[in-house]
Amino acid sequence: MSNIIFDYDKKEIIGLVNSVDTGMSTAIINDDNTLSQLQVNQLLAVQSPKSGRFIIAMIIKIYRKASNIDDDETEDEVALAAFNQVRLVFVGEFIDKIGTKTNVFRRNVSAVPSIDAPCYKIEHERLTSLMQSISSELASSINPLQIGKYTMDESSIAYLDADKLFQRHAAIVGSTGSGKSFCVARIVEQMAALKHSNGILFDIHGEYSTDSFKRDGIMQLKIATPGDLSVTDKLKRGILMVPYWLLNYEEMQALLLDRSDQNAPNQAMLFSREVLSEKENTVTGTVYDKIITVDSPVAYDLQPLVQKFEDLDTEMVPGAKAGSEKQGPFHGKLTRFIQRINNKLSDKRMGFMFSLSNEELKQDWLDQFCSVLMDGRNGIKVIDMSEVPSDVLPLVIGLLARIVFSIQQWSTNDNRHPIALLCDEAHLYVQQAAALDAVAELGLRSFERIAKEGRKYGVGLVIISQRPSEVNRTVLSQCNNFISLRLTNVDDQNVIKRLLPDNLGNIADNLSLLDIAEAIIVGDSTLLPSRVKIDEPSIKPSSLTIPFWSIWANDDISQNLSEAIGNMIRQSK
Numbered sequence: 001m002s003n004i005i006f007d008y009d010k011k012e013i014i015g016l017v018n019s020v021d022t023g024m025s026t027a028i029i030n031d032d033n034t035l036s037q038l039q040v041n042q043l044l045a046v047q048s049p050k051s052g053r054f055i056i057a058m059i060i061k062i063y064r065k066a067s068n069i070d071d072d073e074t075e076d077e078v079a080l081a082a083f084n085q086v087r088l089v090f091v092g093e094f095i096d097k098i099g100t101k102t103n104v105f106r107r108n109v110s111a112v113p114s115i116d117a118p119c120y121k122i123e124h125e126r127l128t129s130l131m132q133s134i135s136s137e138l139a140s141s142i143n144p145l146q147i148g149k150y151t152m153d154e155s156s157i158a159y160l161d162a163d164k165l166f167q168r169h170a171a172i173v174g175s176t177g178s179g180k181s182f183c184v185a186r187i188v189e190q191m192a193a194l195k196h197s198n199g200i201l202f203d204i205h206g207e208y209s210t211d212s213f214k215r216d217g218i219m220q221l222k223i224a225t226p227g228d229l230s231v232t233d234k235l236k237r238g239i240l241m242v243p244y245w246l247l248n249y250e251e252m253q254a255l256l257l258d259r260s261d262q263n264a265p266n267q268a269m270l271f272s273r274e275v276l277s278e279k280e281n282t283v284t285g286t287v288y289d290k291i292i293t294v295d296s297p298v299a300y301d302l303q304p305l306v307q308k309f310e311d312l313d314t315e316m317v318p319g320a321k322a323g324s325e326k327q328g329p330f331h332g333k334l335t336r337f338i339q340r341i342n343n344k345l346s347d348k349r350m351g352f353m354f355s356l357s358n359e360e361l362k363q364d365w366l367d368q369f370c371s372v373l374m375d376g377r378n379g380i381k382v383i384d385m386s387e388v389p390s391d392v393l394p395l396v397i398g399l400l401a402r403i404v405f406s407i408q409q410w411s412t413n414d415n416r417h418p419i420a421l422l423c424d425e426a427h428l429y430v431q432q433a434a435a436l437d438a439v440a441e442l443g444l445r446s447f448e449r450i451a452k453e454g455r456k457y458g459v460g461l462v463i464i465s466q467r468p469s470e471v472n473r474t475v476l477s478q479c480n481n482f483i484s485l486r487l488t489n490v491d492d493q494n495v496i497k498r499l500l501p502d503n504l505g506n507i508a509d510n511l512s513l514l515d516i517a518e519a520i521i522v523g524d525s526t527l528l529p530s531r532v533k534i535d536e537p538s539i540k541p542s543s544l545t546i547p548f549w550s551i552w553a554n555d556d557i558s559q560n561l562s563e564a565i566g567n568m569i570r571q572s573k
Helices: 032-037 075-080 124-139 162-167 180-192 249-256 264-283 302-313 335-346 348-354 365-374 393-409 438-457 473-477 490-499 502-513 548-553 561-570
Strands: 015-020 024-029 043-047 053-063 085-098 101-106 118-121 145-150 153-160 170-173 198-203 218-223 316-318 325-327 379-384 419-423 459-465 481-484 518-523 530-534
Touching: 015 085, 024 043, 043 085, 043 124, 053 502, 101 124, 124 153, 145 180, 153 162, 153 530, 162 459, 170 180, 170 490, 180 198, 180 379, 180 419, 180 459, 180 530, 198 365, 198 393, 249 264, 249 335, 249 393, 249 438, 264 302, 302 335, 335 348, 365 393, 393 419, 393 438, 393 459, 438 459, 438 473, 459 473, 473 490, 481 490, 490 502, 502 518
Parallel strands: 170 459, 170 481, 198 379, 198 419, 218 379, 419 459
Antiparallel strands: 015 024, 015 118, 024 085, 043 053, 043 118, 053 085, 085 101, 145 153, 145 530, 316 325, 481 518, 518 530
């Protein structure tokens, strides 16, 4: 008995190709009965003009004589739809034998089918064998990423090429309750199982900071809250400060300067001069002496700067007449600037940035910080961002992303360990530029640069969002892998359709019909665009849908408003 999967005979032909385009074709189906058994997204095998090969095609539309023609069809489409026929999109090529290998699937199509090429169903044992062949090819890679089961054949495991998933960026999208966090947890747990996995998960709502995620391969971190500011050895305790001196000049300007102030140019010039002076004083006598810029991440104390500005704001200088005085060049021009700085210094919500202890002002602090954040021996770093003020969230996350990218950029090829950034709720900080203020726009720039250049420096980007229509288009356009769970909003669906290859746009029509934890996966990481049921992860995020009705019907009630009010006043749980 032959071990070739697609060993068809003539009586199994269901139709013939009657038109061919670059990546699509149509086929006339033999009879009404056969047509009625076909389904959208079903796979067909089309005879290739090359011997021993079949083109694997997916049905994207089914026509039944002329009565099913849509009003918006073109004249050519009307002519084609005059018979029982299906419209097909090519998804790959199946080769009987290559060298010693048999039953090999390839994503490329070396030759389009000829007119009158026979078409066959792929079902039952053949479908199982095809999916298993695809699975085994991906499974043969080192440490394959097992994502779930193929919906069309649940006996076959769906693997992803994890290298291509992170190398070429990915987007995980889905409406609330679709299983998005479920999918992320599935990927994270497999990342954590690797010896030297390296990733940062920006946890916006604290859903990945549960006890379930406290395991080997995952490090739990949090941005310092007001209650953490007095704690010593913060880094050892998993508490992250994000000092103001990490900000570059543009970021500091956006955060502290009021551009509507008529004195803003003077303030900016003076601030740049004094910051550079403070940084140069810090590195005097070190290897960095006389070579740093205003953007160099060098620790300095902001308080002496404020004192200088206050002195200049009230400065009187000798006048033209002997013994007389006049106002200095900056007299009264720095008042609002000083007030803004003092407001930031006194704002406990911004304590993680401005209320620095001696620890964060030491020159070796940055080494320790980056070691915690980026060392491959620390596995996946889950950073709880839930208590960062929303108005500075884009800036803070953008700053962390910029530091990671810069470190990778300035590492030599031999000493560069790849790292992935998993951006949960990305629509909150990787937004469309038109909707951003100056602070958020600067944060966005980091992600745009990573999306464009990250691959060459070993920085992978995973965008996670329930509203892809609100995510920055530049960043999304650089994602070559899409894991799309159920999307009910038409705008969100259209965004995904536009980003998919032209010949695969129709597959997104099913996005609103997907079950919970079911996804359509398209991109470089999968050989076959597929509908997949995501496997249940062993680690559970705290994002399970709350059963309102069931809880309301319980005899007992679990509620502590006083505790919540106390947390709100403290700005910390």
